[in-house]
Amino acid sequence: MSTVQIVFLFVGFMILLAAWMMVSRSNLVHSALWLVVALFGVAVLFVLLEAGYLAVIQVLVYIGAIAILMIFAVMLTRGDVESLTHITNRYAGWAAVMGAFLLFGLVIVLGQWPAFQTTSPEAIESANPVLDLGMAFVSPDGFTVPFIVASVLLLAAFIGAIYAAFPRKKGE
Amino acid sequence: MIPLSWYLILAAALFCIGFYGVLARRNAVVILMSVELMLNAVNINLVAFWRYLNPNDISGQVFAIIVFAVAAAEVAVGLALVISLYRNRKTISVDEVDLMKW
Amino acid sequence: MLLDYLPIAVLVAVSTILAVVVVALGGILGPRRKDKRKSEPYESGMRPIGPGTRKMPVRFYLIAVLFILFDIEVVFFLPWAVVFRQLGLFGLIEMFVFILILLVGYVYAWKTGALEWE
Numbered sequence: 442m443s444t445v446q447i448v449f450l451f452v453g454f455m456i457l458l459a460a461w462m463m464v465s466r467s468n469l470v471h472s473a474l475w476l477v478v479a480l481f482g483v484a485v486l487f488v489l490l491e492a493g494y495l496a497v498i499q500v501l502v503y504i505g506a507i508a509i510l511m512i513f514a515v516m517l518t519r520g521d522v523e524s525l526t527h528i529t530n531r532y533a534g535w536a537a538v539m540g541a542f543l544l545f546g547l548v549i550v551l552g553q554w555p556a557f558q559t560t561s562p563e564a565i566e567s568a569n570p571v572l573d574l575g576m577a578f579v580s581p582d583g584f585t586v587p588f589i590v591a592s593v594l595l596l597a598a599f600i601g602a603i604y605a606a607f608p609r610k611k612g613e
Numbered sequence: 614m615i616p617l618s619w620y621l622i623l624a625a626a627l628f629c630i631g632f633y634g635v636l637a638r639r640n641a642v643v644i645l646m647s648v649e650l651m652l653n654a655v656n657i658n659l660v661a662f663w664r665y666l667n668p669n670d671i672s673g674q675v676f677a678i679i680v681f682a683v684a685a686a687e688v689a690v691g692l693a694l695v696i697s698l699y700r701n702r703k704t705i706s707v708d709e710v711d712l713m714k715w
Numbered sequence: 716m717l718l719d720y721l722p723i724a725v726l727v728a729v730s731t732i733l734a735v736v737v738v739a740l741g742g743i744l745g746p747r748r749k750d751k752r753k754s755e756p757y758e759s760g761m762r763p764i765g766p767g768t769r770k771m772p773v774r775f776y777l778i779a780v781l782f783i784l785f786d787i788e789v790v791f792f793l794p795w796a797v798v799f800r801q802l803g804l805f806g807l808i809e810m811f812v813f814i815l816i817l818l819v820g821y822v823y824a825w826k827t828g829a830l831e832w833e
Contacts, residue, residue: 443614445614445615445717446615449615449619453619453623456623456627457623457626457627457630460627460630460631460650461630463634463643463646463647463650464630464631464633464634464637464638464643464647464650469640469642469643472643472646473646476646476649476650479627479650479653480649480653483653483656483657486620486623486657486660487660488717488720489615489717490620490660490661490663490664491664491716491717492660492663492664492674492677494674494793494794495656495660495674495677495678498678498681498790499681501786501789501790502681502685502783502786502787502790503649503653503681503684505786506685506779506782506783506786507649507684507685507688507783509779509782510688510689510692510776510779510780510783511642511645511646511688511692513692513775513776513779514642514645514692514695514696514776515642516771516775517696517699517771517773517775517776518642518695518696518699518705519771527639528638528639528640528643529637529638529639530637530638530639530707530708532636532637533636533637535636536632536633536636536637537633537637539632539633539636540629540630540632540633540636541629543628543629543632544625544626544629547625547628547629548622548625551618551621551622551625552618556617556665556666557617557618557621558616558617558618559616559617559618559665559666560614560616560617561614561616562614562617562664562665562668563668564668565668565669566668566669567669567671569797570671570674571793571794571797572794572797572798573671574671574674574675574678574794574797575793575794575795575796575797575798575799576671576798576801576802577671577672577674577675577794578675578791578794578795579794579795579798579802579805579806579809579810580798580802580805580806581805584672584675585809587675587679588791588809588813589809589812589813589816591679591682591787591791592791592812592813592816592817593816594682594683594686595682595685595686595784595787595788595817595820596816596817596819596820597686598685598686598687598689598690599689599780599781599784599817599820599823599824600820600823601689601690601693602689602690602692602693602777602780603693603777603780603823603824603827603829604693605690605693605694605696605697606692606693606696606697606773606776606777606780607773607777607827607829608700608773678790678791681787681790682787682790682791685783685784685786685787688783689780689783689784692776693776693780696773696776700773
């Protein structure tokens with residue numbers, strides 16, 4: 442077993458443990474911190490997959506912004522004690538069964554797929570992946586339209602978030 | 614090197630844990646966190662497919678970046694709705710918010 | 716290739732070990748004398764009045780959302796900046812459109828008073 446495989450197994454175990462702790466803890470701040478651990482593990486996986494820029498984004502956007510947003514939301518909704526004492530709804534058993542069934546089904550379906558047996562990746566020819574990404578996003582024959590649509594989506598999300606979260610005065 | 618199947622199984626397991634969290638938890642904030650886990654599982658798959666099956670076409674990474682943007686948009690609007698819900702109903706338990714099921 | 720990341724791995728390992736050791740030493744060596752006064756929330760020595768949790772202003776959340784918006788913008792900026800010289804005018808115009816669209820949201824936040832801190 443090579444070093445890379447040991448790192449993968451360690452990180453994979455860490456991700457799954459952190460994800461499970463996240464969905465099973467009653468303390469929401471602990472949940473959010475376990476989420477950060479899981480997200481950091483995914484960033485390490487991106488490094489192992491030689492997608493360094495995505496690993497940086499994962500830390501910057503997910504851990505730096507989304508997890509912080511989660512913690513802010515936890516702080517803003519602290520008065521709801523009831524959802525802390527009964528953390529799962531009455532269908533939790535069924536949810537666990539369905540989750541296990543889904544995992545089982547996914548592994549079986551994926552196992553029948555020929556590319557599932559791929560053991561080692563080909564070498565990457567490109568010298569500078571970030572340059573390729575830039576060309577893919579902004580060059581005329583690249584993903585120009587998704588690039589602009591992403592900004593429209595972010596604008597819609599931003600205005601929607603302000604509209605929903607900002608308290609309005611009566612009669613407005 | 615690591616076989617592709619390891620990544621796929623790990624991503625499937627992560628997706629299923631997120632799936633369980635979405636279905637079983639009552640707190641709306643934790644449900645949104647579980648959705649983030651599911652999106653991350655999808656991202657692992659996208660990047661693994663890019664690396665193992667088509668490493669010289671950068672589209673796999675482009676798609677993953679779009680997923681990042683969508684996740685950020687989703688979480689901003691979702692948490693804003695949760696905060697608005699908390700302000701009006703003093704609860705963020707999704708079991709209590711069943712007015713539209715009547 | 717992956718060895719380039721070794722310093723980061725060492726940094727993460729050292730900081731994790733340091734944090735665990737410091738917290739564990741504090742738990743092992745620190746004296747533990749619990750009484751009623753000590754377990755109360757600290758309020759300058761006074762008896763605490765009312766619940767310990769206070770209402771947080773929602774503006775914290777709005778600032779965080781604004782931060783997310785510009786964080787994602789950086790994600791798209793960096794690859795663009797790397798190829799800026801190769802693309803020239805087309806890339807510049809495209810980025811102007813991108814920023815202009817996002818600026819609408821910023822103006823909206825400004826106009827609705829979401830950025831004002833009373």
